[in-house]
Amino acid sequence: MRLRVDLLPHGDYPDTVLVVDVLRATTTAGVYLERGARSLLLTASPERALELRSSGENREGPSESSANVLLGGERGGLPIPGFDFGNSPVEADSQNFTGKVIVMNTTNGTGAAHVAAATGKRVLLASLRNAHAAARRARALAVEEIAIVCAGSNGRASLEDIYTAGVLCEYLMSMGEAGIDDGARIALTVRRNASDPLEALSSSAHGVVLSRLGLGEDVRFSARPSESTLVPVLAETQDTEGALRFVTG
């Protein structure tokens, strides 16, 4: 098995891909499904998310009531006008989404998922909260390569995503032999040199920004390793309208 870490989304994934945007998109995505959502639709733009609801289009079919469709996302860490929720795992964790379809768009994470899905045969969303389960699932699905894709922040590498990739690498390497690339070596080095997950996430540039925005509770929530066994998995029947559909794997 080959184990590859892209410190930024690159593309060209022949096999299984774990997408990481730990602060906060892939953490929040898992919480939506934990709290009962039927599926997540990740769009490539906020406009597309608004259109999906207003037109009643979504992967559940045209009969879906728009009342069952909720929008979550952020730009610059803040909620998007017209959306129902921000990109906060703490906020999502306080809700009941049973039977709902959540349409998500965020600054970096949903774009990284689209890069992954363009070629990846199997695409999973990973965070610290579901790290062990995501690694186990990827190992079970992969044929020859597991790629971990760090979403980064506006085209630049993020410490918190690379730290999380390092945690995933450690779990994956404990499950069997793997040939690792430069990116995986860097992620493992970063992971082994951080004292703990909360220190890594809260000291990252994005962690500091979120704390300044009053969202420090989201950082703390996102820093709890393997608290969840739920792994969002890209559904085989993917998008029709420019959205990727993730369901509980």
Place this chain on the structure above:
Amino acid sequence: MRLRVDLLPHGDYPDTVLVVDVLRATTTAGVYLERGARSLLLTASPERALELRSSGENREGPSESSANVLLGGERGGLPIPGFDFGNSPVEADSQNFTGKVIVMNTTNGTGAAHVAAATGKRVLLASLRNAHAAARRARALAVEEIAIVCAGSNGRASLEDIYTAGVLCEYLMSMGEAGIDDGARIALTVRRNASDPLEALSSSAHGVVLSRLGLGEDVRFSARPSESTLVPVLAETQDTEGALRFVTG
């Protein structure tokens, strides 16, 4: 002073930029100038390098004899058909380039220099060989930010460039206070966890490829820190014909 490391070329550089492609473009560039070359022209494509010579165009003016213009570069680590030299610092170090103009094009390094020069006010080429001198020069030139740009390899991060960026960060931080970003923290961590420069370079994916191509001597040559005080600097009169002109700083 802000200290920023881009693990891959990103753009948007307001101030001073150090471009790193330690295996081998920025190492070789320094050797060309050390061995007497009058200037280096970094082109955006191999075709442009061949055109520059055949048309007699270069920054020294139309009167330049094409005999004074030599081409160096590589694709996939190997010399380019029609070029005079590969991208080998060892090969360059055995030559006398007094009075010559060298036109360079390589897979990653020359492209990274073009990204840096698109916005950077001052652009320097850095390697392990000139690390101390390059850091000192950048510190003297910079007003508010020093950005270190890792060229990477075909759009993916390279261990050897990030290690070199970590060495540059250590030198820069020893010269005075600096606020560092996530990329600089990652580079410093990678640098501090490698036993020595040769181990870092020779164990990187690209170092392994070069050794397999019989170019292990280039890897060893590139791994000698601060052996040179020569820093290639982007000339103020930059390109006219799509080439960047670097001279001894």
